[in-house]
Amino acid sequence: MKAKEFIKGNKMKVLRLFLIPLVALAFVMAGCAKSSGGEDGHDHSLEAKKSGKKEYYTCTMHPQVVSDKPGVCPICNMELVKKTIDDATDNKETNVNDMEAMIAIHGNKLILANVSTAKVEKGSLQKDVNAYSYLDFAEQNRKYISAKFNGRIEKLFVNRTGDYIRKGQPLFEIYSPDIVQAENEYLIALNGGNQPSGLYQGSGNQNRLLSSARKKLELFGVTDAQIKNLEATKDVKLTITYYSPAGGTVIDKKVQEGQYVNEGTVIYDVADMSTLWSISEVYEKDLQAIKTGSRAELSLQAYPGKTFEGKVTFIYPVLNSSSRTIKVRSEFANKGGLLKPQMFGQTLFRSNAGSGLLVPGGAVLFTGKRNIVWVKAQDGMFTSRTVEVGSKFGDKYEILSGLKEGEEVASTGGFLIDSESQLQAGAPAGGQHAGMKMDNNKGQSGQKGNSSGQMDPNMKM
DSSP states (O other): OHHHHHHHHTHHHHHHHHHHHHHHHHHHHHHHHHHTTOTTSSOHHHHHHHTTEEEEEEOSSOTTOEESSOOBOTTTOOBOEEEEEEHHHHHSOOOTTTSOOEEEOOHHHHHHTTOEEEEOEEEEEEEEEEEEEEEEEOGGGEEEEEOSSOEEEEEESSOSTTOEEOTTOEEEEEEOHHHHHHHHHHHHHHTGGGSOTTSSOSHHHHHHHHHHHHHHHHHTTOOHHHHHHHHHHOOOOSEEEEEOSSOEEEEEEOOOTTOEEOTTOEEEEEEOTTEEEEEEEEEGGGGGGOOTTOEEEEEETTSTTOEEEEEEEEEEEEEETTTTEEEEEEEEEOGGGOOOTTOEEEEEEEEEEEEEEEEEGGGEEEOSSOEEEEEEEETTEEEEEEEEEEEEETTEEEEEESOOTTOEEEEESHHHHHHHHHHHHHTTTTSSBTTBOOOTTBOTTSSBOOTTOOOOTTOOO
16 A cells, blocks of 8 residues: 555656666667667768768679668578678769670689689680591492392302302302393394295395394393304204402392292392491481581491591581481491491591681570670670580580680689679669669568568567
8 A cells, every 4th residue: 555655745756767678778779779780889871971982782692682771691591791892883884785795804802703714715616526426338339139030040150149250250150031032033134035935035134133133132141252152053052151250249149049049039139348338326416417418437436546538529418307316317438348338436526627716615604585605804804705606526515706806705614704794784874773673671580571671669568
């Protein structure tokens, strides 16, 4: 009762006793919040404005996130890092799509960014293309020896597959009524002068009949020597020997002795393997480097470490839609008979399209609309340059325009230089990167609030 009476009688004293410490605590907390902006307790933003520098905040992991106030990255929730940029830089044109951008990278930054440089050099535009291949017969060197008349094979002089035959070598002996009849007709035409009068009615008809009978024998494959022997002996034999019209290796023997054959029946499959084809499957992206007549080097699994020299003779006109490859045919001389059809290997195509400017593959940044190379302007300074890129030769790109021989470019680390350039170019141009807007009134939790770190004066205690 006494405490209640004391409070009623001394209300002002009690209020002062509790309110003064609360107000003092509020001021202390507000002062701490203000001092968190800098270690020395004074306003760095004011100094930055006086010194001609602008402050902005960005995410180290996502440099496209830019804000003019502290906060967190909306992508990874990491705290934004404060950066400054001079007004002198801000006053410059910073649209890297319309002009060259320049950035300075010194000392440790070069090492940390793994930036290395290389000179633009003039070199040979030689592109080597490797393709899987297999060997095959040269089509023009393959012959089918077939029967030119109906008959029966009496004897085979070449009776084994794989045997080598020479042109003019006897192959088989055949009996054929067609040959017997043709020989008799020839002898009759030859002896026309001894026939009854009126049969030929002059030497002109006799000559025509003789020429026709001789032509028939030649079409049957009878040689000049055999015809001369017939003229000399006047003896028609029941069988005739057939001689090879071409030389080569017997790939396949189709008949046996005593077998009847018809006109057109294949008796031997013969191939001249002094030259073989290599059929390669080349991807369409590599086709531009291969020309008819260009050099080809063949490596085979059967002969490790050995290569065979040849040349491209034909590029097939149709693309394989499944494998996206085109067949390329090369021709190789088969010295010593080492090459065998259906051997597997690899063909290396070498092309030389002259010379041009070359830079390392890592020096070119493909951004979609344009291609960028960072050129070293002076110690620690890099300038972006738009270039026109040609074909790739090994690990280097041909530069058609935009660079000069002897200039030094960033061969590695160009992407990091480009990221730093975009970061610096995007900060003063409005504080936010295109397509990535930050709500500066959002805190880390995503709720709206004061992101400056100061106490809300309306906050209830």
